[in-house]
Amino acid sequence: MDFYHQFDTLLSAEERAHVARARQFCTGAFSEGVLAAHTSGKALPEKWIAAWAATGMLGLQAKRAHGGHEASYLCKIRVAQEMARHGFAAAFCLNHHQGGVTRISQTGTPTQIERFLAPALRGELLFTIAMSEPGGGSDASAMTTTAKPVEDGWNLKGAKAWLTDGLIVGGLIVLAKVTDSSNPGEIASFYVPLDHAESVRRNEILVPGARSFRLAEIAFDDHFVPGWCLIALPGAALKASMSSVNAARVHVAAMCIATLQAALSEAVAYCGNRNAFGKALTGHQGLRWELAEVSVRLEAANALVFRAAEQIQQGTNPVSLAAQAKKFAVDTAIWGIDQCIRIVGATGASATHRLNMHLAEVRMAAYADGTNEMLLDRIGRGLSSDYPTPTTERA
Ligand SMILES: Cc1cc2nc3c(=O)[nH]c(=O)nc-3n(C[C@H](O)[C@H](O)[C@H](O)COP(=O)(O)OP(=O)(O)OC[C@H]3O[C@@H](n4cnc5c(N)ncnc54)[C@H](O)[C@@H]3O)c2cc1C
Known part of the structure; x- marks a missing residue:
């Protein structure tokens, strides 16, 4: 049975076609391009963003009236997984932009839709969420970027950090503290061209082996933002952003699973073809058991991610489960890919090997959408309600 069978049986025929299209797109030249960029220490060429947009994938969840496909959450996950099997950073970034298009289509004002949607769907205008700052990302309420009301708009001052594709985005979704007297210190959000x-x-924020994230710090020095760019009113922005954080966590977890699955498949194939002491490496029980151990934890992580993803698809907001899925999937992927690198022998240590690219990129998943400590904190706060004793649980 296909590793992704559980997810795919819940998709419509149209959604399964999106997944098949993604699989076809990612295999071959794209996959080689991802590895070549890593090997040369560069980011994935931008032409691949345009090529992905041309398949209509950036509009995966946009409204049909806007030229989108209105695909489900599980479909979005599966499309992202198909790309994550070839490169985690590329999948993370392109799905981040797909989320930006979805937001404009589903919640944008008529003016925002008219100005931003068409170029965003074509991949010509990329938006990324700008919440983290050089002074910290976990405690969003401590942000220092300010938005001061001025005639016809806002004056933005401050700096945002660790922005996905920050080197090339044409716009940001900025969260900032408003400085007017009626809402002092309240957080609002804006599209910021x-x-x-x-x-x-x-x-650029340089990260070893993972330049395809194109991470950047972006600072504003009295930058004017037109009034029609307001997204969430002062006081409403943080809550609005956090409302989708559980879905984002499970999404990242699902991509980690796909990258680990690809790494394990690569290690198994390699060890089946390489000989030592007169037989294939997989003929040696000690090595076979090490690969088997990776598969056990991969399957356990996948089952947890599926459980969380299914709940999000059904419209519940599984706070603890999403945090558990992300923490376990990220930790398992980092550990599992590292095992694969070691198991295949010295070749795995080569800087040009795809397993090394997978490890460098998946490591970055440990920070985005919640660090392990923040996730454990979330899980810890729900322990007594999530795990009641047999005598106190509700029927
Ligand atoms: C690949 C990648 C992409 C990203 N993309 C974006 C993006 O597009 N937009 C954006 O806004 N941000 C983005 N980020 C930033 C990310 O959201 C932050 O890195 C994250 O929120 C953590 O913030 P920090 O790194 O500043 O760590 P800090 O908040 O400074 O925390 C430092 C350490 O202290 C720990 N810690 C903090 N508070 C507590 C606590 N209460 N209890 C225990 N431990 C605690 C943290 O877990 C961490 O280990 C991205 C990061 C990466 C790596």
Whole structure:
């Protein structure tokens, strides 16, 4: 049975076709391009963003009236997994942009839709969420970026950090503290077109082996944001952003699972074809058991991710389960890929090997959408209601 069977049986025929299209797109030249970029220490060429957009995938969950497909959450996960099997960073970034398009289509005002949607669907105008700051990301309420009301809009001051595709995005979804007297310190959010303005400065944040995230810090020095760009009113932005965090966590977890599944498959194939002491490496029980151990934890992580994803698809908001799924999937993927690198021998240590790219990129999943400590904190707070004693649980 296919590893992704559980997910795929819940998809419509149209959604299964999206997954098949994603699989076809990612196999071959795209996959080679992802590895070649890693090997040369560069980011994945931007032409692949345009090519992905041309397949209609950025509009996967946008409204049909806007040219989208209105696909389900499980379909979005499966499409992302198909890409994550070839490269985690590419999948993370392109699905981040798909989320931006979905947001504009589903919740944008008529003006925002008119100005942003078509170029966003074509991959020409990329948006990323800008919440984290150089001073910290976990405690969003401590952010220092400010938005001061001015005539016809807002004046933005401050800096955001660790922005996905921050080197190339044309716009940001910025959360900032409003400084007017009626809502002092309340957090609002805005679409912020960057427009190559002089009031915007970008600097790359270099991460070893994972430049395809194109991480950047972006600072604003009195940057003007038109009034029609407001997304969430002062006081409502943090809650609105956090409402989708559980879905985002499970999404990241599902991509980690797919990358580990690809790494294990690669290690199994390699060890089946390489000989030592007169037989294939997989003919040696000690090594076979090590691969088997990776498969055990992969399957356990996949079952947990599926359980969480199914609940999100059904419309519940599984706070603890989403945190558990992300923590376990990330930890399992980092551990499992590292095992695969070691198991295949010295070749796995080569900088040009795909397993090394997988490890460098999946490591970054440990920070985005909640660090392990923040996830454990979430889980810990729900323990007594999530795990009642047999005598106190509700019938
Ligand atoms: C690949 C990647 C993509 C990203 N994309 C984006 C993006 O597009 N937009 C964006 O806004 N941000 C993005 N981020 C930033 C990410 O959200 C932050 O890294 C994350 O929120 C943690 O913030 P921090 O790194 O500043 O760590 P800090 O908040 O400074 O925390 C430092 C350490 O302290 C721990 N800690 C903090 N508080 C507690 C506590 N109460 N109890 C115990 N331990 C605690 C943390 O777990 C961490 O280990 C991205 C990060 C990465 C790596």
